[in-house]
Amino acid sequence: MPTEKEEKGKYTTVSIPTPLAEKIKKRIEGTGFNSISSYVTYVLRELMANTEEEEVFSKEDEEKIKERLRALGYLD
């Protein structure tokens, strides 16, 4: 298991404007978020997840797959 020192190395500090931090502090009152950091981490993870791109298949690959799906009765 990681030592305390190693564990601390997995986090870093990001500066945000104080008024924004105050707004976040109010917003998380009574929620499951126990700190501004946990809320900001959650929001940023959501944002990053939505910007990642999917690979696409070639037309030829797609046709082969459709043939298999038809043969198995998944497509008409």
Place this chain on the structure above:
Amino acid sequence: MPAPHGGKLVYRVDKNINTEGFPEIMISGDMAKDVENIAYGVFSPLEGFMCRNDFENVLEHMRLENDIPWTIPIVFDFEGELKEGDEVILKSENGTIALFKIEEIYGYDKKEYAQQVFRTRDAAHPGVAKIMKMRKNLAGGKITLIKEGEEKFSNYYLKPHETRILFKEKGWRDVVAFQTRNVPHMGHEYVQKTALTFADGIFINPIIGRKKKGDFKDEVILKSYEALIEHYYLKERAVMSILRTMMRYAGPREAIFHVIM
């Protein structure tokens, strides 16, 4: 359609790799399923067995080292002469063949592993018992599938890239996946019908693989769902495809693992 977990659908298959000259290791049927799930992208974005940082992050934070959510370690345990940099051929009795490039070898604490994943160290728990029987070292690194093994129910087996094309062809955008190790009962029926009120289609994923004593047989689960889809649901809105993996019985961690798959 949502992007694959981690943003990339993994596909690590190369049938042209010449296996001559590589040392061979026989693997269990459970591990062969892991190998194929990695190769076909069921476990995307994993490209191989976990190295130490991923393994420890998963135990501690339920995330991979790169911060992507992941709850169950996917690891290769061994005893013997393997070393970092080795390339070995993995073979199973049912014919799975894969190339494994070993990037890292590391030790682990079985009790800690069990405690983190199952919240117990009691060997009466099937998941804990399995960990306690594991060999003492782990090896991490990428795998490439060379040959798929022979398995039952292959006419119900769709790989992730196939299901994505199937959903596209059916015009489904919002799909609810329902994973199960049981035959359907009224509670399931209610959940599935509710899902169909807001989703374009339902994707039923019976888990086919090693289960604990007393669980339903795979054949029975499949036949019951076959009847449900054939005679009850609208065929254009319900699809069944099996998920080949063993049950871990890891409670909430396993629930999230199933969501990821």
